Amino acid sequence: MSMTSYLEAGRRAVMEEMQRDERVWALGEDLGRGGVFGQYKGLQEMFGDERIADTPISEACIMGAAVGAAMTGTRPVVEMRFSDFALCAVDELVNQAAKARFMFGGQMRVPMVVREPIGMWRSSAAQHSQSLEAWYAHIPGLVVVAPATPADNLGLLKTAIRNEDPVVYMEHKNLWALEGEVPEGEHLVPLGKAEVAREGVDLTIVTWSAMRHPCLKAAEDLSAEGIGVEVIDLRTLWPWDREAVLASVGKTGRLLVVQEAVSVAGFGAEIAASVAEALHYRLRAPVRRLGAPRIPVAYAPPLEDQARVTDKAITDAVRGMVVPQTVA
Amino acid sequence: MSMTSYLEAGRRAVMEEMQRDERVWALGEDLGRGGVFGQYKGLQEMFGDERIADTPISEACIMGAAVGAAMTGTRPVVEMRFSDFALCAVDELVNQAAKARFMFGGQMRVPMVVREPIGMWRSSAAQHSQSLEAWYAHIPGLVVVAPATPADNLGLLKTAIRNEDPVVYMEHKNLWALEGEVPEGEHLVPLGKAEVAREGVDLTIVTWSAMRHPCLKAAEDLSAEGIGVEVIDLRTLWPWDREAVLASVGKTGRLLVVQEAVSVAGFGAEIAASVAEALHYRLRAPVRRLGAPRIPVAYAPPLEDQARVTDKAITDAVRGMVVPQTVA
């Protein structure tokens, strides 16, 4: 184990997989200079400018070329810079990458990873702050991953690069600097497996990506009050770990889903609806979601904060759920 | 009242609004020849080729130009042909149209309607059959409408054209030929109001778009068995008519959401989760969703049918819910 940042863990994942498999390459804008956040730093020096390829500002072609290159014996890692810019390449991802294997009757595979950094990151405003993971979870053919820790960013990105189908890999911009323990040797984290980040008996929080951290903080604070919160970090949104979530809520009888994204039609709705469908008779309180209001993210801090789910909001929500309810 | 097709109702809506307001115009491919389905037939002869504008195959520019034109004193109706092709114009819709009013602090408005026909339509396969209404419901700044009847297509499209913010207006391709009663004079249907298409006391079905019809068929069949199904056609997905849905489920105690779209992370999850949150203690059965499996739509009929929700599947689901459940 050693302390590594979330950013460095992602860089190491790409580096290790490129060393392991010469078919792996990365493409995107400014990768030669290390990428916009430094996630590719030094890799062009190490692997050359063919395998760490700088591209024109052509998101549609970055994504579309990756689809063609994935069909033709290589394993591209696509860098979209901000998930917001990936909106310039949706046909290529959703109509092409996601559907090709099926539409062409399984004649080939499209093994590509699309890195799409999400989330709020200091006054970045409406076009640089979105979290649209729910969109991709809705699209057949895509795997969706949203790591929350350095170790997971290493282990999940490596696994994603080895996956034979397209993966939308959503790192959170506000986590780049986060430090955490990361195993020394080969570290792979399976897709589709959640992590129980904290155990508890009174209520289950299901979350992913950056929200893991305020959830853990809230759980810590609540434990002082005698409330035992179990925190499940989904890590992969499709396929999400239904078994882990149902087992936990089956035990606690209470579910709170916490997401940074807009709550309306967010991925939390899928979790909440699935749990309500499966465990209605075991629930000791109604399922609940906590997410952003349906507003674009604003620039000025007091406005931006209105879109933020805080640990305070989480503790309040949990308290509201564990306090005995009168039947409405 | 007179019998009119769903397609003709949409055509009449555009025609009437263009007659009423000279700022209204339509743009898209092949509109001069009536549009790909005939929804604009005769309108270029009536209004000239400036107001019914044929465009290059440039979806990004069709959508983006509409944004600019809406900011500059006109009210564009954008024709995307198939909602699938609108995936070539997502930046323009989601990063620009939806956010401009907010991002620029309310300095102007973006009054535009984007017609995006959705749904399965005889062996059209994976790139011409999608229903992605859930995506747009998730995006702050957008209104989302999905009419199911000729009268609603007239009345909702007219209201949408008068709306001051961008509207994603999703007609269903399989309904074009559907005939129904349509009022003679001015007919406006308010956005955000559901219709109780059939009353019942045992279970509430919430649905929208083409699924209204198999739901009504199922309700009819079930009434013969003594099961009273209330069918709510949402009509508008954002804002959805929470009051109507909660009132109905408050009465029946049972909710089944029926959608053509992929169930996972579909809009049905929002409805199911909201109802489970709000009415947990009133529910006589767990909420349930019926939608497509998470597969692309295939070409060959036996495969295509696997993605279809039938009235048979609906009656089965309803029966399963009204039969007394043992506590799990």
Next chain:
Amino acid sequence: MTQHTAEHAGASGNLETGRFLPILSLMWRIRAFEELAIEAQREGLVLGAIHPSIGQEAVAAGICPNLSKTDLLLSTHRGHGHTLAKGADPLAMMRELFGREGGTCGGKGGSMHIADFGVGMLGANGVVGANIPIATGAAHALKLRRAGEVVVCIFGDGAINRGPFLEGLNWARVFDLPVLFVCEDNGFSATTRTRSMTGGAGATARAESLGLPAAEVDGNDVLAVDAAARTAIAALRAGEGPRLMHCHTYRITGHTAVDPASYRPEAEVDQWRRRCPIARLEAGLRLAGVSDEELSRTRQEAWDEMRAISAEASATSWPDARGAFADVQDMGNPAERAF
């Protein structure tokens, strides 16, 4: 900009019959395949839309014989001819159009997504212009892999107004990729004359502005197409980077098989019927000494082959419905967890 018109061997009567008789056969096979597909659609055997390339056969037949099986091809919604010319099995293709078992895509794609990766045909595409970045990426992979193959990407005149045209051609130039872009210009974008929607001189001017050598070609003259393709593909193989060919042709049918195409004068269609690329090649071959008997045998064999295929396809069973859950994705496979 190079011009490829009638300045070739064909006009002077000494065309290589050994090369062009098989090309004639290919053109007839394409024609027969599509005529029979249209007939089958009328009979309810083809359920989705089909976009025939009748009248445009010289493009497919002039280009693809210059490719080896491992070279790659990407096509459009109007892709039957290209796919056949690349060597796909017509029976599997017809089964695909009929949505039957054993179709090239197992019945999942239909006409608009026809593909045969086994012969390097990486797919038709239902989204105009979407094949351009994909083809570019395929060429990028070939270059990374130091493979000697080349990629051909065929699209319509309408596609040059979509952004991916610029992004793909620019990309191919920047990375010096072995890809030949072919604008198969039939004058129409569905029901609209493309000229009225196109600023500037068109495909070659745009390609040249992006640094690609480009050639204007008479797309109804298979000899001209062949000559231009041969030159271009040789340059690709020599590592000279991407190129574009602009082939001028015309579609004799409507946009889809059911489009009456009333938006154009009958006289115009007639004029192009007289320029039929098959009849022109036959005339050339006749001049070069091929007998009428051999010509009609070539035609007959093509029709016989395709008639048999169509009959066999219609007698094939439907695919197993469970196939709808296969080939989606391995992780989160809907066959295990559909809803």
Next chain:
Amino acid sequence: MTQHTAEHAGASGNLETGRFLPILSLMWRIRAFEELAIEAQREGLVLGAIHPSIGQEAVAAGICPNLSKTDLLLSTHRGHGHTLAKGADPLAMMRELFGREGGTCGGKGGSMHIADFGVGMLGANGVVGANIPIATGAAHALKLRRAGEVVVCIFGDGAINRGPFLEGLNWARVFDLPVLFVCEDNGFSATTRTRSMTGGAGATARAESLGLPAAEVDGNDVLAVDAAARTAIAALRAGEGPRLMHCHTYRITGHTAVDPASYRPEAEVDQWRRRCPIARLEAGLRLAGVSDEELSRTRQEAWDEMRAISAEASATSWPDARGAFADVQDMGNPAERAF
């Protein structure tokens, strides 16, 4: 392709001082505004990214004075100069950068979304190239409304590799719209030299291939920019359809204010510092008889104005947090129903 370089009045010493003294003032105001914004960012007053246009002021200052208040302008992430030149209130702009009440966008947009519709400035944009279709549509609306105004759309050299560049320019030509596209070429797309990512000759060649007259302009010579803009805008007003200007310039700072820009040699930056567009205009004005005193007063006034503005902006209060729920949409307004 027209060339606009030093072949104008400035070089010969008889430039119109009445026209260019205000332009000098504008350039200083832009420079001072941005230098102070950078300073404010260091002090923690500007929270989001800022993209300075220091060294590029001649583009904004050469073009915008040729526009009336009701003409329209669209800009990029690097839009302070354009916005000021179009007549926006610098205090409201600085407040926007500081995220304060009374900012041009009420603090919702920040530097990357600065806009002032009251003076025809329809917004900076955080998505490269996204302003091109929007500007095209604004011009389309002006044409539909038979309005006499014109639109100017400024974007960077990196934007010409995005699809919307092709789609927008083609559209503007097809509909003959009154829009002037300006490629403000500072040589870089963030940290990458754009030349290495650009096939063909560049912006003018691409525009010409789409049927737009295009001009190459020395973007550090405000007289050249002014002359080219005047010609182009007059043509627009005469209904001659869209045009493009390719202005060659350089950004003296990094891509953002915090980018050290170590990817380029100091000598190159120095060379461009010596071509400072402000110093060049001052030299021209001096030649035309303007006194050193007047020149330094012009400079001083600009700095004084902007210093006062920066101080006032920093003393302004934060916007009311409830504003986050306003201006989203009326139907389904989150102020009424947020979650």
